[in-house]
Amino acid sequence: MxxxxxxxxxxxxxxxxxxxxxxxxxxxxxxxxxxxxxxxxxxxxxxxxxxxxxxxxxxxxxxxxxxxxxxxxxxxxxxxxxxxxxxxxxxxxxxxxxxxxxxxxxxxxxxxxxxxxxxxxxxxxxxxxxxxxxxxxxxxxxxxxxxxxxxxxxxxxxxxxxxxxxxxAKKTSPDLTHIKQVRAGDRLPAMSNEVYDDPAYFVQVAQANNLNHLRGVAPGKKLVFPPLCNK
Known part of the structure; x- marks a missing residue:
């Protein structure tokens, strides 16, 4: 190198x-x-x-x-x-x-x-x-x-x-849309916590990405974390 x-x-x-x-x-x-x-x-x-x-x-x-x-x-x-x-x-x-x-x-x-x-x-x-x-x-x-x-x-x-x-300063703000790539071992509540500082928003994230289940999201898949007006 x-x-x-x-x-x-x-x-x-x-x-x-x-x-x-x-x-x-x-x-x-x-x-x-x-x-x-x-x-x-x-x-x-x-x-x-x-x-x-x-x-x-x-x-x-x-x-x-x-x-x-x-x-x-x-x-x-x-x-x-x-x-x-x-x-x-x-x-x-x-x-x-x-x-x-x-x-x-x-x-x-x-x-x-x-x-x-x-x-x-x-x-x-x-x-x-x-x-x-x-x-x-x-x-x-x-x-x-x-x-x-x-x-x-x-x-x-x-x-x-x-x-x-x-x-x-706004890069990590919850009032902006974020796109995150799923890594091996990632779980939706933990990813939600990274963006919104609250794991409870994983339901809204699942709805925004049309996910029918919360486990086993394939590594490499990109998920949209939408802005939350009530955050």
Whole structure:
């Protein structure tokens, strides 16, 4: 299986539609690790002299993701993406970082701000946001002072359009129609509970799919879970 590289795709708006794509950067070496931070703000409502109290929800802050990238020009890396090559050779570190900054940190005059970014790595990693911090550390040099290796610490904060955020928040809402594929061992009450947070709606689901029985629904069959107005 070919090695999948972390990709950073730049967009001119926070809806991340294909037509708004303005560029892409693939890393030379995948991160060794990454960290995701989630912060939630609450208002304290403790009365004076009380031993404790209720924390009332205020807002969800932007999720942050941070990791370290390696830019290398020593020639020791044999799995460079084609975009980082000049012929058979890897581009100089200075050029690699210049192209990286052009995607993640350059001011885009058309939108009067830096680009919106989609970070993808295989099927398990997907993050949309903007660069909020970058620190470059040059580590190895040629005799003339030209850097041949650098590490870059980056932090991205989530950023999506209000319409996209609302659509994603409603993905699991019981007031929308859902289509689920039956897996081996699935039972209608349990599937109903996943969608509606209540197993009792399996009867309505059975009616919507013209099921005459509640057991033994064949794996692979797709069932419609309709919106429930009284949910």
């Amino acid at each position: 070919a090695l999948t590289k972390l990709s950073i795709i730049a967009y001119s708006n926070s809806s991340y539609r294909k037509g708004a794509r303005v560029g892409k950067f693939q890393v030379l070496i995948n991160p060794e690790s990454y960290k995701r931070d989630v912060e939630i703000d609450y208002n304290k409502t403790w009365a004076v002299g009380s031993p404790g109290g209720d924390l009332r929800f205020k807002k969800m802050n932007a999720e942050k993701i941070s990791f370290n990238l390696i830019f290398d020009g020593t020639g020791l890396v044999s799995t460079a993406p084609q975009s980082l090559k000049e012929g058979d050779n890897i581009k100089p570190v200075i050029q690699q970082i210049k192209e990286f900054k052009a995607i993640v940190a350059k001011f885009n005059g058309k939108i009067h701000r830096p680009n919106f970014l989609l970070l993808t790595w295989g099927n398990a990693f997907n993050f949309r946001g903007v660069l909020t911090n970058m620190s470059i550390n040059y580590k190895l040099f040629k005799p003339d002072g030209t850097p041949i290796r650098a590490t870059v610490d980056v932090t991205f904060s989530s950023s999506v359009s209000p319409a996209l955020a609302l659509a994603e």
